[in-house]
Amino acid sequence: MNISRRHLLILLPAAAVAWKYVEAGTPEASPNYQMSEHWWGMLIDIPKCIGCGNCVRACQTENEVPDGYFRTWVERYHRTDYHLENPEVISPDGGKEGFPVAKEDPGMYFFVPKMCNHCSDSPCTQVCPVGATFIAPDGVVLIDPKYCLGCAYCVQACPYGCRYIHPEKKIADKCTLCYHRITKGLTTACCEACPTGARQLADLKNPSDPIHEFLKTHTVQVLKPQMATGAKAFYNGLDGSVR
Amino acid sequence: MSGLKDAGHLFRFAGLFVVAFLVFLVVRGYVVPKTFGEYGHYRGAAIGEIAQRPVKFAGHQACESCHSDIADTKAKGAHAHVNCEACHGAQAQHALADDPTAAIPVKPDTLVLCARCHTASAAKPKGFPQVDPADHMGGVPCQTCHNPHSPAIGSDTGASPATGGAK
Numbered sequence: 197m198n199i200s201r202r203h204l205l206i207l208l209p210a211a212a213v214a215w216k217y218v219e220a221g222t223p224e225a226s227p228n229y230q231m232s233e234h235w236w237g238m239l240i241d242i243p244k245c246i247g248c249g250n251c252v253r254a255c256q257t258e259n260e261v262p263d264g265y266f267r268t269w270v271e272r273y274h275r276t277d278y279h280l281e282n283p284e285v286i287s288p289d290g291g292k293e294g295f296p297v298a299k300e301d302p303g304m305y306f307f308v309p310k311m312c313n314h315c316s317d318s319p320c321t322q323v324c325p326v327g328a329t330f331i332a333p334d335g336v337v338l339i340d341p342k343y344c345l346g347c348a349y350c351v352q353a354c355p356y357g358c359r360y361i362h363p364e365k366k367i368a369d370k371c372t373l374c375y376h377r378i379t380k381g382l383t384t385a386c387c388e389a390c391p392t393g394a395r396q397l398a399d400l401k402n403p404s405d406p407i408h409e410f411l412k413t414h415t416v417q418v419l420k421p422q423m424a425t426g427a428k429a430f431y432n433g434l435d436g437s438v439r
Numbered sequence: 440m441s442g443l444k445d446a447g448h449l450f451r452f453a454g455l456f457v458v459a460f461l462v463f464l465v466v467r468g469y470v471v472p473k474t475f476g477e478y479g480h481y482r483g484a485a486i487g488e489i490a491q492r493p494v495k496f497a498g499h500q501a502c503e504s505c506h507s508d509i510a511d512t513k514a515k516g517a518h519a520h521v522n523c524e525a526c527h528g529a530q531a532q533h534a535l536a537d538d539p540t541a542a543i544p545v546k547p548d549t550l551v552l553c554a555r556c557h558t559a560s561a562a563k564p565k566g567f568p569q570v571d572p573a574d575h576m577g578g579v580p581c582q583t584c585h586n587p588h589s590p591a592i593g594s595d596t597g598a599s600p601a602t603g604g605a606k
Binding site: 229231244246247249250274298300301307327332333338340341372375376379380382385388390393 | 475478479480481482485486488489490491492493494495496498499518520521522524525526528529555556558559560561562563564567
């Protein structure tokens with residue numbers, strides 16, 4: 197058999213059509229926001245947190261988080277003396293309506309707001325079998341709701357417990373760092389609602405962001421550093437008992 | 440060419456393979472979204488879709504563009520760094536609307552609102568102003584004595600009474 201000129205005339209246009217679809221996909225024009233100019237994180241200042249629950253309520257309102265599920269929540273730690281291994285931790289309804297009044301005692305109390313750490317080596321994005329969750333070029337870990345199957349691998353993979361399966365949508369859901377806000381130049385809903393400045397959105401690529409001065413003058417820590425997740429939620433004044 | 444005399448079936452098979460591959464490419468082109476792989480192993484357009492959601496908290500800049508008098512009062516007091524929507528709740532419906540009068544915000548009930556932050560508890564940071572609500576004012580609304588926008592006693596209370604609503 198020979199591949200004649202006739203065969204080639206049939207095959208080449210077909211190949212051209214096929215290649216067009218392979219090559220397709222030009223980036224959509226984004227407005228004023230350039231992903232490459234940002235690298236988002238969060239600063240959480242534990243000594244400033246009063247456990248009012250404003251952030252939890254604001255997040256639920258802004259992101260329509262169903263009751264009983266949390267993209268951010270607040271835990272109250274009670275550590276007695278040197279018992280770092282066994283702190284007493286409470287978080288009634290995620291701290292949404294605040295915390296019961298604590299009586300003065302020999303222990304130490306503090307509040308720890310928690311949320312997605314927007315890890316730069318995130319375990320959750322690595323386990324997704326369909327490419328539905330990813331680290332955006334500006335460092336925010338997001339979920340593509342159209343691609344997510346709801347298999348919940350990522351829910352298990354997150355060492356911080358920051359993901360859940362949405363009870364109605366049946367897909368994974370988590371903090372987007374208010375992506376719809378930060379791309380418009382606003383801060384996150386939790387930061388906007390925090391009355392004491394205990395939470396501050398941080399753009400690590402912006403040299404004039406106050407985060408750089410803060411990091412220069414404070415000793416900060418991330419949660420579970422031994423997991424090497426590259427977490428970008430920086431905690432000031434984090435106690436060793438925090439898990 | 441004599442070596443390939445009996446190889447026709449191989450070429451036919453190779454041709455079939457090529458055609459199957461092209462069909463695969465065409466199907467793949469239709470099935471895989473155009474932006475998949477734009478930035479990585481995910482649909483690039485998802486980023487834009489997530490960014491497009493409407494906001495519910497307008498941001499204090501939006502509030503201050505009209506309520507500059509309140510912003511000035513607030514800037515002088517202890518609540519200077521408390522954003523408007525920390526107390527008044529999400530107000531994008533009011534602040535970002537073409538007609539802000541269409542959705543007038545409900546004034547928060549100070550007995551609930553102030554107590555959320557200022558109820559005394561050993562768990563709170565020691566420097567934070569805290570009171571035992573029952574002992575401190577016994578049911579009298581906070582704004583009777585304090586202007587929530589500048590809470591020190593004696594500062595001009597421009598506060599008007601609450602009209603209900605706990606949020």
